[in-house]
Amino acid sequence: MYRYDQFDATFVRERTEQFRGQVARRLAGELTEEEFRPLRLKNGLYLQLHAYMLRVAIPYGELSSKQMRKLAFIARRYDKGYGHFTTRQNIQYNWPRLDDVPDLLAHLAEVEMHAIQTSGNCIRNVTADHLAGVIPDEVDDPRVWGEIIRQWSTLHPEFSYLPRKFKIAVIGTDTDRAAMRTHDIGLKIVRNDAGEMGFAFYTGGGQGRTPIIGPLVKGFVAKEDLLSYLDATLRVYNMHGRRDNIYKARIKILVQSLGAEEFGRQVEEEWLRIKDTVLKLPEAEVARIRSYFAPPAYETLPAYIPEFEAKKKADADFGRWVRANTDVHKVDGYTAVSISLKPVGAAPGDATADQMDVMADLSDAYSFGEIRVTHRQNIVLPNVRKQDLFDLWTKLKAVGLAEPNIGFVSDIIACPGLDYCNLANARSIPVAQRLSRRFSDPKRLSDIGELRLNISGCINACGHHHVGHIGILGVDKKGEEFYQVTLGGSSAEDISIGKILGPAFSYDQITDAIETVIDTYIDLRSEPSERFIDTYRRVGIEPFKEKVYGSSKERRPAAE
Amino acid sequence: MANDRPLNQMVTAQWLLGGESIYWVAGKGWSDSFAEGTLYVDQPAADAALAEVQEFVKQRVVVGPYLIEVEVDKDGPKPTSARERIRAAHNATFDIDHGSWTARIAD
Amino acid sequence: MVVLRNGVPQPNEWVRVADDAALPEGAKAIVSLERWQAEREILRQRNTAIGVSLKSDQSPLLLADDLDHLSLVALEFPKFTDGRAFSYARVLRDRLGYRGEIRAVGQVLRDQYLFMTRVGIDTIEPPAEKRVEGYAEALKEFSVFYQPTNDRRETALRLRHGLDKVATAAE
Ligand code: SF4
Numbered sequence: 027m028y029r030y031d032q033f034d035a036t037f038v039r040e041r042t043e044q045f046r047g048q049v050a051r052r053l054a055g056e057l058t059e060e061e062f063r064p065l066r067l068k069n070g071l072y073l074q075l076h077a078y079m080l081r082v083a084i085p086y087g088e089l090s091s092k093q094m095r096k097l098a099f100i101a102r103r104y105d106k107g108y109g110h111f112t113t114r115q116n117i118q119y120n121w122p123r124l125d126d127v128p129d130l131l132a133h134l135a136e137v138e139m140h141a142i143q144t145s146g147n148c149i150r151n152v153t154a155d156h157l158a159g160v161i162p163d164e165v166d167d168p169r170v171w172g173e174i175i176r177q178w179s180t181l182h183p184e185f186s187y188l189p190r191k192f193k194i195a196v197i198g199t200d201t202d203r204a205a206m207r208t209h210d211i212g213l214k215i216v217r218n219d220a221g222e223m224g225f226a227f228y229t230g231g232g233q234g235r236t237p238i239i240g241p242l243v244k245g246f247v248a249k250e251d252l253l254s255y256l257d258a259t260l261r262v263y264n265m266h267g268r269r270d271n272i273y274k275a276r277i278k279i280l281v282q283s284l285g286a287e288e289f290g291r292q293v294e295e296e297w298l299r300i301k302d303t304v305l306k307l308p309e310a311e312v313a314r315i316r317s318y319f320a321p322p323a324y325e326t327l328p329a330y331i332p333e334f335e336a337k338k339k340a341d342a343d344f345g346r347w348v349r350a351n352t353d354v355h356k357v358d359g360y361t362a363v364s365i366s367l368k369p370v371g372a373a374p375g376d377a378t379a380d381q382m383d384v385m386a387d388l389s390d391a392y393s394f395g396e397i398r399v400t401h402r403q404n405i406v407l408p409n410v411r412k413q414d415l416f417d418l419w420t421k422l423k424a425v426g427l428a429e430p431n432i433g434f435v436s437d438i439i440a441c442p443g444l445d446y447c448n449l450a451n452a453r454s455i456p457v458a459q460r461l462s463r464r465f466s467d468p469k470r471l472s473d474i475g476e477l478r479l480n481i482s483g484c485i486n487a488c489g490h491h492h493v494g495h496i497g498i499l500g501v502d503k504k505g506e507e508f509y510q511v512t513l514g515g516s517s518a519e520d521i522s523i524g525k526i527l528g529p530a531f532s533y534d535q536i537t538d539a540i541e542t543v544i545d546t547y548i549d550l551r552s553e554p555s556e557r558f559i560d561t562y563r564r565v566g567i568e569p570f571k572e573k574v575y576g577s578s579k580e581r582r583p584a585a586e
Numbered sequence: 587m588a589n590d591r592p593l594n595q596m597v598t599a600q601w602l603l604g605g606e607s608i609y610w611v612a613g614k615g616w617s618d619s620f621a622e623g624t625l626y627v628d629q630p631a632a633d634a635a636l637a638e639v640q641e642f643v644k645q646r647v648v649v650g651p652y653l654i655e656v657e658v659d660k661d662g663p664k665p666t667s668a669r670e671r672i673r674a675a676h677n678a679t680f681d682i683d684h685g686s687w688t689a690r691i692a693d
Numbered sequence: 694m695v696v697l698r699n700g701v702p703q704p705n706e707w708v709r710v711a712d713d714a715a716l717p718e719g720a721k722a723i724v725s726l727e728r729w730q731a732e733r734e735i736l737r738q739r740n741t742a743i744g745v746s747l748k749s750d751q752s753p754l755l756l757a758d759d760l761d762h763l764s765l766v767a768l769e770f771p772k773f774t775d776g777r778a779f780s781y782a783r784v785l786r787d788r789l790g791y792r793g794e795i796r797a798v799g800q801v802l803r804d805q806y807l808f809m810t811r812v813g814i815d816t817i818e819p820p821a822e823k824r825v826e827g828y829a830e831a832l833k834e835f836s837v838f839y840q841p842t843n844d845r846r847e848t849a850l851r852l853r854h855g856l857d858k859v860a861t862a863a864e
Binding site: 073 | 655
């Protein structure tokens, strides 16, 4: 993984000291809250319902075991012993004190981490496929480009006061595990007809109040032109994005109002002027960064390991976990293991300091010390030998981290919601907990099959509800929590935006309503292998509506 | 207003250093306890209290004071919104230790 | 009112002139874009230096043909959150090749000052109530820069690969 050189290390130290100074000026009264707010946000520090919240960047979702241990240390020392992994592959601490944050950041800097640009109207932490570098059929490794983008975007002098936040994601395969087209810029690494590597730019996607699937604005940008094309895109947005209305300030609105083609033309015009300048990426720098992502020292192993296959058959629980929680690896004899942070009844994405330490140790023992964070709020050990899986599983089970539910209905994405978040309408986590208890039987889960259930506590959609096969959105009705359900969304390569099922449900009705939706699917599916989303696409929303709101009066929600 | 019950309000804010929710107790100062907060029954009194506490913003003791609605029933005062009820409890509504493996292994 | 150049306070030699006021004799004057466009022919004849002030929704491209006559372009920051002028400065420098003075006026905060110098802004007029010493300190907070811009600071990338030396040698 990437390691800081003297420049990166100096920079992060200087940024930490700058923030220390900003906090001191706030406390000394040189900055009002109004002036301080954008400064603290640019360093990931929010003021939430009960306390400050610090969002720490995990660039492109990659962590070392050493960094994970530091995250555990911070959870213990500056928080209440846990942290929350987010849909942007970051981690959030819910309880730091303002005057502790500079020291906390200094601890992070020791392990080459920071909270730079994890909030604010600037270019946010770049995200990527969590299986980058280990998945077969990858055109190129997104982490290399994620790191290049991280450096380019860090304290960008021109793009630090954008109309609104700006999120970039990178993927390197046809399969989209990073919700690429829900980003302000989604980058897909591709090859052109001449076989050269470059980027397809999907610009102007987004969730929130106005969910939009990012249109393809340019099919191929050569790799040396990546930064100049990014610069040109951001410049057009910075100058022309709306600043009069916060709900219309994202680049997606600009792209929609101009049309993708006209927007692309404006970017092109700007880009042609700057393409052959210092922004051209030197091959030597790409090579330097790439060298950090060289594969670890894999052993030569057979693809088929008889003892492992036998164990899978002999132990049904182990077999189920392997089927749900491992992904195929590009190297024979290896696999990428998902550790579900959604055990039954847990807060999705939360991990305690103890669990973080255990995951760090297991990654040292079994995965070359590498760890990934997924946008579905799980953890991945990307390089595990198949022959070690049984031992790993046994150890994970001992600490309650072996839930075999990746990709199933209880693998719920949930934002912090009204339990923590200042902007929330309704709680997300307790809804997720109730659902996860309702759907706790592993056999039932695998019978239901792949089902993406996503919950957001408000229309900001941090919980990706628009693109869940089933989405739940918290709404406020006269100060009380209600939940609107959407069906048919997807964030993968078959991306779609969910449709609203009907009137919202109360906190006490929502679990039953979701169960009805799922039971309806079971009745409607053509065969057990037809996924929820495919059944929905085949039959449409009506049959679900009928079942949920239909005949029985008792089922009809009280509201509206 | 259609509602003919008196509108009770309270002044709330957050400590600058820790961000915890706090409530204004007239003549005394800030309290972490919602139950101790002073109830204002008429709007001018509530507005006056809100104006009075601006001094604490200037002194960098608290941030973001505002008024919340409170209803009073036989159990005493209670915020009218889910948001303010959660704030008043100073914590998430679920057991935050639920995720710890020690707790989970135990049950 | 002072202006800052490289963090150092200097007397402000420029007078901002309201649209309906007469231009002060012999003093450097800044007029609005509207006035410049209306009175361009007369203003060009003036012997003393003249500058134009752009609001945050006025692109410098509107001055593309006038820049030879302008000793200063002022970019307004009506709110510190309105960052359009960061791009305008780059358009002025990189695209239009403007060599005169670019000045930031309005809500220019200390924590933006370094960014401003990086995109090509020469002078700033900090709001009157702000401590100007802080602005000088702000320029010293970083020694590492990732983005190539039109200022003279070398980027981490060029230093890593020894490209800084190459550039110097070629000069
Ligand atoms: S979706 Fe809304 S409630 Fe949830 S974290 Fe985002 S802003 Fe907060």
